[in-house]
Amino acid sequence: xxxxxxxxxxxxxxxLDLKALAAKxxxxxxxxxxxxxxxxxxxxxxxxxxxxxxxxxxxxxLTCAYMVGGVSLGKVYELPEG
Amino acid sequence: MQGEEIIxxxxxxxxxxxxxxxxxxxxxxxxxxYGFISGLMKEVMTKPAVARVTATDRIDxxxxxxxxxxxxxxxxxxxxxxxxxxVSAPLIDLIDSGLGWLAERVVTVSPAWLGSLLSDGIIGGxxxxxxxxxxxxxxxxxxxxxxxxxxxxxxxxxxxRLMHKIGLHGRSFVSLILGFxxxxxxxxxxxxxxxxxxxxxTIMVTPLMxxxxxxxxxxxxxxxxxxxxxxxxxxxxxxxxxxxxxLLAWFFRKRLVPGESGHFVMELPPYRLPTVASxxxxxxxxxxxFLSRAGTIIFVVVLxxxxxxxxxxLQHIGQAIAPIFAPxxxxxxxxxxxxxxxxxxxxxxxxxxxxxxxxxxxxxxFAAVLGGQLGWTPLIAFAFMTMILLYTPCVAAIGTIKKETxxxxxxxxxxxxxxxxxxxxxxxxxxxxxxxx
Numbered sequence: 419x420x421x422x423x424x425x426x427x428x429x430x431x432x433x434l435d436l437k438a439l440a441a442k443x444x445x446x447x448x449x450x451x452x453x454x455x456x457x458x459x460x461x462x463x464x465x466x467x468x469x470x471x472x473x474x475x476x477x478x479x480l481t482c483a484y485m486v487g488g489v490s491l492g493k494v495y496e497l498p499e500g
Numbered sequence: 501m502q503g504e505e506i507i508x509x510x511x512x513x514x515x516x517x518x519x520x521x522x523x524x525x526x527x528x529x530x531x532x533x534y535g536f537i538s539g540l541m542k543e544v545m546t547k548p549a550v551a552r553v554t555a556t557d558r559i560d561x562x563x564x565x566x567x568x569x570x571x572x573x574x575x576x577x578x579x580x581x582x583x584x585x586x587v588s589a590p591l592i593d594l595i596d597s598g599l600g601w602l603a604e605r606v607v608t609v610s611p612a613w614l615g616s617l618l619s620d621g622i623i624g625g626x627x628x629x630x631x632x633x634x635x636x637x638x639x640x641x642x643x644x645x646x647x648x649x650x651x652x653x654x655x656x657x658x659x660x661r662l663m664h665k666i667g668l669h670g671r672s673f674v675s676l677i678l679g680f681x682x683x684x685x686x687x688x689x690x691x692x693x694x695x696x697x698x699x700x701x702t703i704m705v706t707p708l709m710x711x712x713x714x715x716x717x718x719x720x721x722x723x724x725x726x727x728x729x730x731x732x733x734x735x736x737x738x739x740x741x742x743x744x745x746x747l748l749a750w751f752f753r754k755r756l757v758p759g760e761s762g763h764f765v766m767e768l769p770p771y772r773l774p775t776v777a778s779x780x781x782x783x784x785x786x787x788x789x790f791l792s793r794a795g796t797i798i799f800v801v802v803l804x805x806x807x808x809x810x811x812x813x814l815q816h817i818g819q820a821i822a823p824i825f826a827p828x829x830x831x832x833x834x835x836x837x838x839x840x841x842x843x844x845x846x847x848x849x850x851x852x853x854x855x856x857x858x859x860x861x862x863x864x865x866f867a868a869v870l871g872g873q874l875g876w877t878p879l880i881a882f883a884f885m886t887m888i889l890l891y892t893p894c895v896a897a898i899g900t901i902k903k904e905t906x907x908x909x910x911x912x913x914x915x916x917x918x919x920x921x922x923x924x925x926x927x928x929x930x931x932x933x934x935x936x937x
Contacts, residue, residue: 419534
């Protein structure tokens with residue numbers, strides 16, 4: 419099952435959303451999340467929070483900040499480099 | 501002795517598993533466990549004949565649709581600008597009238613230089629920027645609603661698919677969409693892209709996105725020259741930025757930093773109804789940042805512009821630079837000066853116009869003075885807006901590019917290529933447009 423997930427990552431041909439991957443593998447989304455967590459723990463996948471940084475702590479905030487509180491656009495899983 | 505034997509047998513077993521199955525024991529055990537659970541669930545669970553479809557699923561069937569996703573994103577973006585400009589127009593006029601009334605009162609203050617500083621410098625310059633507060637706040641209301649509902653994440657995902665199809669790292673678009681707010685945090689967000697080539701390309705094209713600081717410039721010129729279609733024209737600026745960022749990213753990936761891009765799986769948040777408190781908090785936070793800039797960097801820059809203009813220095817500087825922009829139609833010293841100061845912060849272009857054309861009240865006033873005094877037409881205004889969109893990023897963004905790439909070579913390359921791109925595109929628009937208009 420885990421190998422199948424990694425194979426899908428390599429052969430997907432583009433980004434997938436979690437639900438679409440669960441449907442392809444014919445597993446529940448919650449079960450797939452557990453499998454992805456296992457793969458992340460083993461270092462076979464990376465888990466990344468995507469969005470912009472919270473600028474409130476930045477020293478140059480007054481000259482740059484528009485998105486001062488940061489923006490969260492969700493979480494992605496990807497194959498590590500190399 | 502027995503312990504060593506156990507370790508030897510363990511190592512032999514691990515080597516055997518790796519040889520036969522091509523993986524380590526931990527993965528094989530986890531794989532077998534999940535395989536067993538999955539098989540067991542299929543045997544003991546009876547799924548309903550019709551799968552439960554949530555509201556999120558129903559909306560996603562349109563929003564994430566392969567064919568509808570991108571047109572829907574563009575339609576929503578267009579709707580955002582129509583909403584922003586339709587609602588803000590009367591408010592801007594109201595603020596403009598108030599500032600005009602105030603400028604008339606202070607212009608008589610003596611000594612004369614103080615009257616000029618207050619009316620032309622502070623009210624004309626900083627006031628011209630502050631007049632666009634309604635546009636900024638309304639845009640942030642719209643973006644905050646899109647963010648809080650969970651749509652912004654989906655917009656990034658839909659565009660990611662397009663990016664990937666043309667050989668780019670899908671996640672680049674996350675940074676680009678964040679660039680609608682400010683280039684600085686958007687450039688910083690590329691840190692999470694592991695592949696150095698993908699990261700570099702994302703950083704180099706992010707400044708092409710229309711940040712919030714460019715919006716007052718668009719609002720001023722679109723209001724002055726495209727009154728009936730200002731929402732459409734500003735939407736066009738954002739669309740040009742997106743298209744050029746994707747094309748340039750593709751070109752850089754092929755020519756400058758070639759390599760393979762990886763795939764990913766995104767966990768999209770469920771749709772939520774935004775709360776008034778959450779949207780208000782976001783809008784206030786971002787709006788306050790705009791006001792802070794108006795009171796600090798824009799204030800200082802506008803004072804510098806006023807002082808240089810008051811002592812007749814600015815015109816000489818502008819006249820030396822202006823011929824560069826003549827092929828693009830705006831070869832006069834005032835827009836040249838505005839472009840130079842715009843590198844400090846893009847909103848200062850409006851502040852510069854406000855100071856240099858003191859007395860021009862509201863967008864109608866600017867249309868009269870830019871059209872009458874400089875001979876600007878809607879075509880020249882559009883070419884100038886394109887230059888504002890594409891040319892050299894602001895100093896804060898340049899500093900961030902240097903910090904994130906750790907390279908002066910790529911930083912200076914970005915500064916140079918964006919300027920050249922802005923100049924070429926503005927010149928093409930003006931020269932080709934002249935043939936038809």
